[in-house]
Structures are given as structure tokens and as C-alpha cells.
């Protein structure tokens with residue numbers, strides 16, 4: 001590694017810093033406990049007021065870049081701006097969330113910096129004097145461990161895998177504004193329309209209630225939404241349910257959808273095809289509700305309920321409501 005400084009690229013969504021950014025700060029600490037951690041936040045306005053939050057989660061200094069061309073993410077604007085920070089600060093490592101933006105930005109940045117990239121990291125350890133990064137391969141069926149032996153290191157961390165540091169408002173850090181010259185953009189984003197449901201972001205949710213073809217209709221998703229809301233979670237779906245038009249593709253979990261790692265995943269009427277498992281098999285606790293006792297989903301479930309989801313879900317909902325009243 002070139003230097004002990006580590007840059008964490010922050011992500012802002014709907015005027016707030018995404019949780020995975022705080023996890024990326026924790027990842028930076030795991031790479032080197034005593035490293036100087038520098039955060040970078042880009043946007044068109046009100047970025048500076050968010051900077052202190054990065055400090056509260058463990059960053060020592062925040063570089064704020066405000067530019068009219070950064071209203072929405074485009075690699076054309078964000079990559080050269082962040083490249084400037086990497087070069088000016090002479091950092092040895094760069095860490096970011098493995099999000100849609102992280103997946104687009106980091107390979108381009110790595111290429112411009114002639115650096116390596118370890119993507120989708122789920123664990124960071126120190127073994128034999130090396131920093132070892134673990135990442136899933138073959139759709140989550142196996143894990144590989146990687147080390148970087150020389151040069152600049154870039155890594156993206158999968159949301160919900162590394163625990164963010166406790167927020168501490170007494171942490172102090174400098175916030176500096178950086179003016180950057182950006183090229184004329186060939187792509188201008190006028191508006192970002194989110195199709196996903198309101199509330200908690202699926203890829204960062206601690207609880208996911210997912211429905212498959214067994215849910216049978218759009219209306220069949222109502223009890224799933226109810227349970228998700230009670231548990232403070234988000235609703236997801238199999239591709240089977242999306243293909244059948246029971247829900248939007250933005251909810252799809254799996255190999256060609258989102259990858260989630262919640263604390264609790266409740267699969268309702270999902271058979272457990274390998275392509276679905278690729279997106280959720282690393283969830284901490286998996287509960288499956290399926291009327292077919294032979295369904296593959298039971299092979300990876302921690303708790304299995306063999307039954308009709310339309311009978312089981314109302315019982316679960318009542319049970320959770322009861323527990324909430326008692327609590």
C-alpha cells in the first residue's frame with residue numbers, strides 16, 4: 001500500500017448519507033486501525049451540512065465537493081472529481097459501498113488510477129501480516145480470499161455485512177471544500193424516479209419479507225407489506241413474482257436482481273431456485289414459508305414453516321402485533 005491514508009467515498013441519497021457509507025468507514029478501520037480516514041462527499045448542494053456525520057462515524061477529515069454538475073450521479077462528473085482527491089491526498093486505499101453507484105464508479109476509478117479493485121467484500125481479516133478480503137463467488141456458493149500485494153487498493157463492501165462504528169458526536173474532524181473543474185457532461189440526469197416502494201431501502205433493510213410466485217397476485221402481497229412494516233423491513237420478490245407482474249422488478253432479489261444480507265429474511269411462496277439464492281443466501285436468519293415440504297428453499301432455511309402462506313402470514317402478523325403490545 002502506498003500510504004496509510006484511506007479514502008471513503010460517501011453516498012448521499014434523498015439528502016441523507018447512506019448507511020453503507022458508515023459500514024465502509026468501519027471497513028477502512030478494519031484495513032488499518034490507526035489509518036487516517038478521509039471521507040469524500042459529492043453533490044450539488046447542502047453537502048457540507050452532512051459532512052460532520054461522517055466524522056461522527058469515524059472519519060478524520062471530510063472533503064466536500066459541491067458542483068452544479070453533481071445534482072445526480074454520473075461517472076463523467078464523479079470519477080474525475082474523486083480521482084483528484086485520491087491524487088491530492090495520496091491515499092493508499094479507497095473504500096466504498098457495493099451499491100449500484102459503487103459498482104459503476106469504482107471500476108472506472110480503478111482503471112484511471114491503474115489500480116486493482118476487490119469488489120463485494122463481506123469480510124476483512126488480518127492473516128500473516130496481510131489484509132485479507134473475503135468475497136462471494138459463483139453466486140454465493142463459495143468464497144474467495146484476496147490480498148493486495150502492491151499499489152493502490154480499491155474495495156467495495158457489500159451492504160449489511162460489516163458493522164458500522166457507534167456514532168459518537170464528540171468525534172472531531174476537519175471539513176474542507178474542494179473546487180474541481182469538471183468537463184462538460186455528455187449525460188445530463190434531469191430527474192431520478194425511484195420505482196421501489198417508499199420506506200426502507202431493500203438492499204440495506206435489516207428485515208426482508210420476500211414473495212414468490214406462490215403469492216399468486218399483486219393483492220397477495222398485502223400481508224407481506226403488512227408484516228414488513230410491522231418489523232421495520234422492506235418487501236422483496238423472486239423473479240417469478242416479478243415476471244408474473246405481481247410486483248415491480250426493482251424488488252427482484254437474486255443473481256439478476258438485488259443482493260441482500262438482512263438479519264432476517266422471510267421467504268414466502270418462493271421455491272428457492274439457485275438464481276434466487278444467489279441474492280439472499282447470506283442472510284443471517286432465513287425463514288421459509290412454503291406449502292411444498294420438498295421445496296429447495298428449506299435446504300438453506302434456518303426455520304421452515306410448511307403451510308399455506310395465506311394462513312401462516314396472518315398468524316405471524318397477529319403474533320408480532322401482540323409482542324409489540326407487550327413490549
Ligand SMILES: Cc1cc2nc3c(=O)[nH]c(=O)nc-3n(C[C@H](O)[C@H](O)[C@H](O)COP(=O)(O)OP(=O)(O)OC[C@H]3O[C@@H](n4cnc5c(N)ncnc54)[C@H](O)[C@@H]3O)c2cc1C
Nearest residue numbers: 212213214238239240254255256257269271275276291309
Ligand atoms: C439467467 C437467469 C437468471 C435468473 N435470475 C433470477 C433472480 O435474480 N432472482 C430470482 O428469484 N430468480 C431468478 N431466475 C429465475 C429462477 O430460476 C426461478 O424461476 C425463480 O426464482 C422462481 O420464482 P419462484 O420461487 O417465485 O417461483 P416457483 O419456482 O414457481 O415457486 C413458487 C413456490 O411457491 C410455493 N407456493 C405456491 N403456493 C403457495 C402458498 N399458497 N403458500 C406457500 N407456498 C406456496 C410452491 O410450493 C413453490 O415452491 C433466473 C433464471 C435465469 C435462467
